[in-house]
Each structure stands twice: as C-alpha cells, then as structure tokens.
Amino acid sequence: MACAAGLLTLAGPFGTGTRLTLLPLFLYWSVLVAACYSAGFIVSGLVARRLAHRPLYIRLAVASLGIGTLVTGLVIALNALVFGFVPALSEIGPLALVTFATAALVTLAIDTVHRAVARPEDAAPPAILDRLPLDKRGALLALSVEDHYVRVRTDAGEEMVLMRLADAIREVGDVPGLQVHRSHWVALGAVTAAARAGDRAILTLSDGAEIPVSRANLPAVREAGLLPR
Structure with a gap:
C-alpha cells in the first residue's frame, strides 16, 4: 500500500499533484489507498463467507456493488475534506461506474489467482x-x-x-x-x-x-x- 501511495504521489493523477505539496499529497493517497483496501478486504471477506458456493458471476456482482459503493463514498468524503470539493450529482454516476468496473476487475483477478494457487491437490485428502x-x-x-x-x-x-x-x-x-x-x-x-x-x-x-x-x-x-x- 505504501508503494501504491508513493507511485500515485509521483504521478499526481486527477489534478492532485497541482493542488498539494509532496508530503500532504503522499498522506492523501496513503489514506485513500488504505481505506479502499480495507473496504475491499471487508466486503470480499463477507462475500467469500456468505456466497462461497454461489456462481462466480453472483459473487462478482455483489462484491463489485459493495466495494464500488464504499469506495465511491470514501473518495467523495476525502475530496470534500481535503479539497472542499463535492461533485455534482451528474458527476457521481461516471465516478461510480469507473469504481464499480475497477472493483469487478480486481475481484475477478483475485479470484483467478486464488483458484490458481489454492489447488485441491495441495491439501491432505480426507x-x-x-x-x-x-x-x-x-x-x-x-x-x-x-x-x-x-x-x-x-x-x-x-x-x-x-x-x-x-x-x-x-x-x-x-x-x-x-x-x-x-x-x-x-x-x-x-x-x-x-x-x-x-x-x-x-x-x-x-x-x-x-x-x-x-x-x-x-x-x-x-x-x-x-x-x-
């Protein structure tokens, strides 16, 4: 997470690099990365426990919706706190759409990696x-x-x-x-x-x-x- 925050600080995407100096910018991205990771970790854990035996598309949809909603709210809240910026209602839709799509891709990637490394033959047979x-x-x-x-x-x-x-x-x-x-x-x-x-x-x-x-x-x-x- 520290590496991700560092890379985002250097890149300064979405105009953040021109609004904050280096240290505040690093703190901003550190908080955002940690908050988004925590949201994804919590929602993914709940989905894995509650819907472990549901089809992948159901787990993917529920996880994406939950993570996307939380992350969108976190981004809006942090930007309001740090920059005093609250997006217009018309801007929230595109932000949420990008967040949901990103959450779906990340969830799918994690599920694919988990299936690849957690092979049944690695566990002792009953x-x-x-x-x-x-x-x-x-x-x-x-x-x-x-x-x-x-x-x-x-x-x-x-x-x-x-x-x-x-x-x-x-x-x-x-x-x-x-x-x-x-x-x-x-x-x-x-x-x-x-x-x-x-x-x-x-x-x-x-x-x-x-x-x-x-x-x-x-x-x-x-x-x-x-x-x-």
Missing part, C-alpha cells in the same frame, strides 16, 4: 477416502447412512463403508460441510442448488443426487448461504 477403492477416490460430495453402513459419495463414484455416520464425519478432515439431516452430511462445495420443501429443504449435488435437509438443520443451511434468510 481420511475417509482411504476406505474407498482407488477408482472411487475423488472430491468428497456427501455421506449418507443406510442401515449400518455409510454411503460415501465422491465425484468418482460411491461406496458403502461399514461405520457410523459420526465416525465418518470425523474423517472428512478440512472439507467444509454440514450435517443437514440425522442421516446425511454434505460437502458445501458439492451443492449446486437448494430449494424449500415445506418446513424442510432439498439440496442438489453436483452429481445430481438430492439430499434432504431436516427442519432442525435449516438454520445452519441458511447460515452457510445455501438458502435465503
């Missing part, structure tokens, strides 16, 4: 997969109880394992997931759709399987962002 044949080991989708067995569902197939659901859940490791029913656990990343069904809900997984959500577990599913509040 221990439950060691119980499956090699050809059935893949990304974990769901666990379901059937009699005394647990059906372990992955994107490479499924297998019945003789164990309790509670023990199977302990072996999923760091895979983000929820027990949505006394007989079912799902990996959050495997859910592609969710729909209410009376006082319950149905989750659709990436392999097309449908998993019921019990009434008692609806709050946790809403908190995970899979259903509207």
Whole structure:
C-alpha cells in the first residue's frame, strides 16, 4: 500500500499533484489507498463467507456493488475534506461506474489467482477416502447412512463403508460441510442448488443426487448461504 501511495504521489493523477505539496499529497493517497483496501478486504471477506458456493458471476456482482459503493463514498468524503470539493450529482454516476468496473476487475483477478494457487491437490485428502477403492477416490460430495453402513459419495463414484455416520464425519478432515439431516452430511462445495420443501429443504449435488435437509438443520443451511434468510 505504501508503494501504491508513493507511485500515485509521483504521478499526481486527477489534478492532485497541482493542488498539494509532496508530503500532504503522499498522506492523501496513503489514506485513500488504505481505506479502499480495507473496504475491499471487508466486503470480499463477507462475500467469500456468505456466497462461497454461489456462481462466480453472483459473487462478482455483489462484491463489485459493495466495494464500488464504499469506495465511491470514501473518495467523495476525502475530496470534500481535503479539497472542499463535492461533485455534482451528474458527476457521481461516471465516478461510480469507473469504481464499480475497477472493483469487478480486481475481484475477478483475485479470484483467478486464488483458484490458481489454492489447488485441491495441495491439501491432505480426507481420511475417509482411504476406505474407498482407488477408482472411487475423488472430491468428497456427501455421506449418507443406510442401515449400518455409510454411503460415501465422491465425484468418482460411491461406496458403502461399514461405520457410523459420526465416525465418518470425523474423517472428512478440512472439507467444509454440514450435517443437514440425522442421516446425511454434505460437502458445501458439492451443492449446486437448494430449494424449500415445506418446513424442510432439498439440496442438489453436483452429481445430481438430492439430499434432504431436516427442519432442525435449516438454520445452519441458511447460515452457510445455501438458502435465503
């Protein structure tokens, strides 16, 4: 952020270089860069937690709208404080448009880099997969109880394992997931759709399987962002 503020101080864009001397100009850009970074960090974090399993275009739109609104307000407030300049209503639209577009590009770039460096193979596979044949080991989708067995569902197939659901859940490791029913656990990343069904809900997984959500577990599913509040 200090480097960015330094470069902007030297460049003096938007006429700021002619209005302030070097030190006040550096302080101005330092405050603006830090404030914009903080706004982006907070909004991106909230979007990542609340909408982690929504399509990219939804996350991108929400993050851009939130970041763009905050940054536009910060720019207007800081310029009013430092320069005594408040833009006319007709000038706020173009400023907001540029800010939203910039926020969208930055959010997309960060998401792309994150996906490139956070490869699934870098993480230790869940221990439950060691119980499956090699050809059935893949990304974990769901666990379901059937009699005394647990059906372990992955994107490479499924297998019945003789164990309790509670023990199977302990072996999923760091895979983000929820027990949505006394007989079912799902990996959050495997859910592609969710729909209410009376006082319950149905989750659709990436392999097309449908998993019921019990009434008692609806709050946790809403908190995970899979259903509207």
